[in-house]
Amino acid sequence: MPSSVRTLRTKLRDFALALPEVHEDLPWGERALKVKNKVFVFLGRDMDEDFGLSVKLPTSHKSALRLPFTSPTGYGLGKSGWVSAKLDDRSQASFEMLRDWVKESYCAVAPKGLADQVVPDPSKVKAAKKAKAKAAKEESGTRKAKPEGRAKSASLAVGSQKRSSRR
Numbered sequence: 001m002p003s004s005v006r007t008l009r010t011k012l013r014d015f016a017l018a019l020p021e022v023h024e025d026l027p028w029g030e031r032a033l034k035v036k037n038k039v040f041v042f043l044g045r046d047m048d049e050d051f052g053l054s055v056k057l058p059t060s061h062k063s064a065l066r067l068p069f070t071s072p073t074g075y076g077l078g079k080s081g082w083v084s085a086k087l088d089d090r091s092q093a094s095f096e097m098l099r100d101w102v103k104e105s106y107c108a109v110a111p112k113g114l115a116d117q118v119v120p121d122p123s124k125v126k127a128a129k130k131a132k133a134k135a136a137k138e139e140s141g142t143r144k145a146k147p148e149g150r151a152k153s154a155s156l157a158v159g160s161q162k163r164s165s166r167r
Helices: 003-017 095-109 112-118 122-143 147-166
Strands: 022-025 031-035 038-044 051-056 070-072 082-087
Antiparallel strands (some): 022 031, 031 038, 051 082, 070 082
16 A cells, blocks of 8 residues: 555544544454444555545535446445545545545434534524523623613603693
């Protein structure tokens, strides 16, 4: 395996192992990374000439499959969004892109609580921002008295008393 591809494989493996509750396994002689005993990335065999990678990409599998070095993963996994990439020095696959694939695969396989540690659920982030804004607004509202609101109420009451006295 060329040294740049070996370095890329090592960096991806290290990144994946740093994700919450990940462990490594060697089923069928192939290096696999798992979360809660579910595989989220296959890294191929250590002695292979090329670097093979298979990941589950529920969101980006269509765009990933447009790349010349990718194909649907065999054994029927491709139907479930799994993509395999055969990488060498000519494949032009960046670490950043492959890292994002590993992250997406992890989040697709990991329990929600662990996945949220890696990529927070957007609806929860939005709800937290709204709650924070609401709390800040309420806090600033309790600090300031609203005299103009009271003055308006008083002037309306006086105006209505004048109208009733005219009748």
